[in-house]
Amino acid sequence: MAWYRRSKLGLDAISRYLTSKVTAPKPPIRNPRSIINHNDQFSKFTSASNYPIRVPKISSFSPVIANRSSKFRLIGSGYRYYYVDSRQVRHFKPRGFKRWIDNPRNGLIVVLVGSGIGITMYFGNVETIPYTKRRHLVLLSKNMEKMIGESQFQNMKAGFKGKILPAMHPESVRVRMISKDIIEALQRGLKKEQVWTDLDYASESGAASESRGKETLMAMTEESGGDKWMAKDEVLNDTWVDESRKKGKDKGVKSATSHLEGLKWEVLVVNDHVVNAFCLPGGKIVVFTGLLEHFRTDEEIATIIGHEVAHAVARHAAEQITKNLWFTIGQLILYQFVMPDLVNTMSNLLLKLPFSRRMEIEADYIGLLLMASAGYDPRVAPKVFEKLGQVSGDSALRDYLSTHPSGKRRSKLLSEASVMQEAISIYREAVAGREVDGFFL
DSSP: OHHHHHHHHHHHHHHHHHHHHHHSOOOOOOSOOOOBOTTOOBOEEEOTTOOEEEOOOOOTTOOOOOOTTOSOOOTTOOOOOEEEOTTOOEEEOOSSOOOGGGSHHHHHHHHHHHHHHHHHHHHHHEEEOTTTOOEEEOOSOHHHHHHHHHHHHHHHHHHTTTTBOOTTSHHHHHHHHHHHHHHHHHHHHHTOOSOOOOOEESSSSSOOOOOOOOOOOOOOOSOOTTOOOOGGGOOOOOHHHHHHHHHHHHHTOOOOOGGGTTOOOEEEEEOOSOOOEEEETTTEEEEEHHHHHHOOSHHHHHHHHHHHHHHHHTTHHHHHHHHHHHHHHHHHHHTTTSOHHHHHHHHIIIIIHHHHHHHHHHHHHHHHHHHHHTTOOGGGHHHHHHHHHHHHTOOTTHHHHSSSOOHHHHHHHHHHSHHHHHHHHHHHHHHTTOOOOOTTO
16 A cells, blocks of 8 residues: 555645746736837837747727637727828828818818809899899799788788778879879880789779879979088999999890789778888889878979889889898808908998999889980979978988988989980980880880
8 A cells, every 4th residue: 555655645745846837926027128129010028037038919090900709809899990191101081971061072072062152143143134234143933922912912901901091082193193103104214015904992992083283393403502512421322323224235235024924903092191102012002191191293292202113113122132142141141250240331331222222223223214204394203202301200310221322422422413314315206295115125
């Protein structure tokens, strides 16, 4: 049995020796020093026991890819892709979806497509105004413009219910017959072959066949006593009208008149002391009796109605809607950099109000031709606008802070404009029984 004990002791000693070799902890690595060559590659580490440990060469730009087929996967691991720029530098692409605008090619496509749409919209909706030949952008369709005018007219009839004068009232008949003359003059000025339907009065259907006698008024060509026109008051000028007409005739542009076809003209006289009159899109004329209290002659009333109809001829309401759209977009952009109150004030003073006053001057000139072709003396018009300014209360700042020019300014421009000579010539032909056609073209 002695040999058995010696054999067992020997096996136990060998077993303890092997177990100690396997389970013994490795000595820690202290004070590592990296030796980097000129190629920026790791070469070796030096441990406390001075035994060099070889580390595999790893590029700092190499992608780390986890093998999906492996059973063991690190938390957060996944595919990482990179791209190489012009300097051969590798950049890892960010995770997640990339914004499409970050791609310069997409930005270029947006700019090109947007420019194409803008150019198409502009040239597809730009029109030429009769007589002045001014080109303007109108995004509102003709049918939509008529619908808006008719809707406003119906709302006005409901709002002034009980104040609308009946169709056979003398003032209603008078305003209606003057309006009929203006509409027929418009037909001649545009050389339209269509037959204009007889004007309907808003409160009743059917026409009054009473003839009206025109009142004669001596021409007021003398300047009002002592009026001086200072240079500081001359904010507006009408040189752009002559320049625009000359340019339009040289290019042979055709005036836009399709929006005046097929209109159902209606007249409404409201018994109210408001000194006002207007023409809604679609041929809806509204006159307040407060205006008739200050302007009693037919020539004076024809001047105002001709001016209001001229707004419909030039599509000023639709143009104003388009301008307001661009103004609003510009204001929203400026709000990011400037105080909103300052933006609103400057846009009104520098953009909206000057544009509105220019449209009023344009309507004055077109209306002057309409009243002259209808047989009303155009030399009365300057005095009418001067009187209108006195009634509404002109001030020194009206040329700057109002949607309409001052009455004195309008009177001066109209009396000195070249359109006055044209209007006088048309008026003389109309009085002699020789109608002038196509004076808008």
